[in-house]
Amino acid sequence: MTKSAAEDSPRIYVKICGMRDPNLTRLAVQLGAQAIGVVMSPGTPRDASDAEAVAVIAAARAENPAIDTVLVVNKMPAREAAERAFALGFDVLQLHGRYAATDFAAARAVLPRVWRAASLTHFPGLTPGEYGEERLLLDGADPGSGARWSFEGRDPSEFGDSWLLAGGLSPVNVAAAVEQVSPAGVDVSSGVESSPGVKDPELIARFIAEATGVSHPHP
Secondary structure (H helix, E strand, C coil), X not given: XXXXXXXXXXXXXXXXXXXXXXXXXHHHHHXXXXXXXXXXXXXXXXXXXXXXXXXXXXXXXXXXXXXXXXXXXXXXXXXXXXXXXXXXXXXXXXEECCCCHHHHHHHXXXXXXXXXXXXXXXXXXXXXCCCCCCEEEEECCCCCCCCCCCCCCCCHHHHCCCCEECCCCCCXXXXXXXXXXXXXXXXXXXXXXXXXXXXXXXXXXXXXXXXXXXXXXXX
């Protein structure tokens, strides 16, 4: 881990998702990202192969052994996803969308750390921890599209102090979003891309600086 990332403690947890490039992964961790997400969803622009996932995990841990590496799925059966995450060496499985409590139980039997990502548009009554998840991530109605998150009339304070905000975040709006709803962390994918599935190093750097209030020199 670089000296700058190690010595400055960001005030907010940052996850950069949809990573496939180990060099950009190293950069994100050097700049202060505390979690790196890899998406496995065939037919989407961020779908990663097993080899890409292994390379991203290795790059992230080379910079910070304490990093959270997260496998993100939205259609793969939960137990199969947990087995894939375990075999590839991920720390966390993130089940995104219309999974049931039984799916989370099946995944946790294989990999204890499971996060839930859901939209209040689709689950208006959701509460943190109701599926036994370690963390709740509140996203927009169309994950990965850049569509903005919405609280659908809910008070953000209802969600406790460990949830993550996602959905339509970018370097332009993340600081205001953090100020407005006070999440424990933020998650970004399309908001730091130059085109679908292609991460931009300058956007990653700007996003982390805006989210955390800490600017690191570009390595």
